[in-house]
Amino acid sequence: MSAGAIVSLVAIVLVAVVSAVIGSVGHRTRLTSDFLVASRSVPSRLNASAISGEYLSAASFLGIAGLILIDGVDALWYAVGYTAGYLALLLFVAAPLRRSGAYTVPDFADARLASPALRRVCAGVVILICWLYLLPQLQGAGLTVGVVTGMPDWVGSAAAGAIVLATVAGGGMRSVTFVQAFQYWFKLTALAVPVVVGALIWLGDGHTFGRGEPPEFREPTTVSVTTPVTLDVRLSVDVTARGTVDGQPVDGPVRWVAGSSHDVGEGTELEFAAGEPVPVTSGAPADDETWLRPFATAGEHQLLATYSLILATFLGTMGLPHVLGRFYTNSDGRAARRSAVLVLAMLGGFYVMVTMMGVLSRVYTPQLLVTGRSDAAVLLLPTAMLGSDVLGVVIGGLVAAGAWAAFLSTASGLLVSLASVVSTDVLPRRGSMTARFPLATVLAGVPPTIVALVPTGLNFAEAVALVFAVAASTFCPLLILGIWWRGLTDVGAIAGVLVGGVVSTTAVVAALAGLDPLVAGVGGSWAEVLLHRPAIVSVPLAFLTMIVLSRLTRPRRPIDVDQVLLRLHAPERLGLMRDRLDDRS
Known part of the structure; x- marks a missing residue:
């Protein structure tokens, strides 16, 4: 094993150990509220760091830079969409959701419509979304270990799964809050250092992208x-x-x-x-000038694919269970809004760094344009720029550790959401939460860890975009209509969630099965584009189903709907907010 591989492996182990030590404070948890919502006492700044830490996943740390390397400016919609999604969440969901007093999405549905059937459906969708989202996180951990050490990818995936299971089972939301806050600032540093160093080297090289020629191999x-x-x-x-x-x-x-x-x-x-x-994979911009122009290699339906991607990323954020779960930890609705505003600034700074990593990769790791394994760009960039001397090896180890921090933080948040739903909606409510939550964590986390050991071949950003489409097609309509429309009924909500979920999940299953080549927009029919980007169909269909069936089942509106909506929208100083947690456990 080379010196660089040893340094990177040591850095990965260190960040895992530090995360475990920080998370050990969660072992003081005793109450239900400690496990599920950190006793609703997380300050806005700490919560914003934790939200940013768990949100910036493998798709953000590795996937977006890789897509920019290959597709150029067309790939910037991922970063824009992932950030702008928090603006929609800030405007429409954050404060009312906190005022609901709920602690999971199924619990909000139950509080709003008092429907056990809807609660069970929502619990199933939470499990589906979190499992699908966990796969690229654990596989990203495997890729990182494989690239920097040469070991099989499954080793890293299994190790990441075990670490996350141990961290979450011990302390729940209280434990992972401090871990995720640390991991945000660590992975921001892990990107900022190579970006600053790489920008100085690039300026010294005098390389420009304003030319009609492909990149060149800088060495044999x-x-x-x-x-x-x-x-x-x-x-x-x-x-x-x-x-x-x-x-x-x-x-x-x-x-x-x-x-x-x-x-x-x-x-x-x-x-x-x-x-x-450098020859490039078919459909990608072949020269630097084309790489800089939007839709330069667009197929017949590229605009349709782009609009669908925008819809999925803009609306999908407010449907992600692990993101919503963090807003339950704020003390009140005003604090939830402050957290969302801070998150927007933190995400913006992070994605500037990721974009620069993609640009630098175009210059220093052009071999990835041949293989299409673009997710490895961020990991290979430090040594490609600086060689295998001390500085290159150290920065390479920092980046590898930052990548692991990204996987661990997002996977921890997802597993908390999974375990919360399993412990409250799947397992019998016998015994204390201290006993149920660790069991729920194991039951929720083992299946995706096992599946992650089998490579899927999907780009991480592409895989997560499909999960965003599922979230945008299920929980987004439920939350928007549940918070802002008094006419929603349980029948309409159940039907809308199921219709949106089935249509959007079909695309995910097709991609995992290899039926979708993930080249929609470069070519192919409109049907292939929609298979790759289903949100432009599934989201409106879910909204329409909820509205139409709710109007047809008007008598099923809850009799206390006005009181519930008043509680969601009234200022906290009126004292109407009510906590649904039962801390007797």
Whole structure:
């Protein structure tokens, strides 16, 4: 194992140990409110750091930079959407949700519509969303360990799962609050340091993107193709290939002429000399000038795909159980709003760093344009810029540890949401929460950990965008209409959640099954685009279903709807806010 791998592995272990030590304060938890909502006593600034820590996941730390490396400015919609989602949550949901006195999404549904059936449906959707969201987090941990140490990816996934299970089971929400706050500032630092160093190196190089040429290999490079790929050649390139190219066995030098495309088989090795132009995966911008222009390589339905992505990311945030769960920990609605405002600033600063990492990767890790394994860009960038000397190895270890902090913080928040629902809506309410919550944590966390050991091949940002579509199609309509429309009924809510969930989940299942090539917008029919980006259909369909069926079942409106809505919207000083927690356990 190289010195760089040893340093990175030590850094990963250290951040895991520090997180566990910080989380040990949660072992003082005794009450239900300690486990589920940290006794609703988390200050706004601390809560904002914790929210940012758990929200900035594998998709943000690794996936967005990788998409910017390949797609350029078109990939910025991910960062914009993930941030703007908090603006929608601030305006429509944060304060009323806290005033409801609920501590999970199913509990809010029960408080608003008094329907056990709706509560069970919401509990199922929470489990679905959290399990789907946990997969890229745990696989991201595996990728990080695999890239920096050479060990199998499943080792990192299993280790991350075990650490998160131990942290959450011991202290619940109180425990992970301090851990997530620490992890936000740590991973921001892990990005800021290489960005500052890389920007100085880049300015010294004098590289510009305003040219109609592809990136160049800065040194002799050997690329191993792990999955079959089609490469587009912008300028003629000489390459030594060993393996299968265009369906034929090759072992020696070949010349790919400008404007050609070539199918490269799994297991093929490609050797490029320094200064050779970089071929890119089919459909990606082939030169830097095109990379800088929006929709430069757009297919026939790229605009449709973009609008659907925007809808999913803007509205999906307010439907994510682990994000909503953090707002339950504020002392009141005003504090919840303050937390949301601070989160907007924190996310903005983080995504500026991620964007710069993607830009620098275009210059210093061009080999990833050949393999398409763009999620590794952030991890490989420090040594690509600085070499294997002390500074490059140390910064590489810092970035690897920051990536692990991203996985652990988001996975912890997701597991708390899962365990909260399992302990209150799945397990029998016998015994104290101190006994039920650890069992619920294990039951909730083991299945996704096992599934994460099997690679899916999805880009992390793409996988999370699909989960956002599910959240936007289920809980977003329920919360918006439940908070702002007195006409919502339990029948309408159940039908809307189920319709939106089924339509959006179909896309996720198709992607995991390999039926969706994740190239919608580059080509393909409108039906393929909607399979890849379902939110533009599933979200309006969920809203429409809830409204129409609620109007058809008007007599089922709760008789206390006006009182409930008054409690959601009245200022706290009136004293109407009521806590639904039962701390007798």
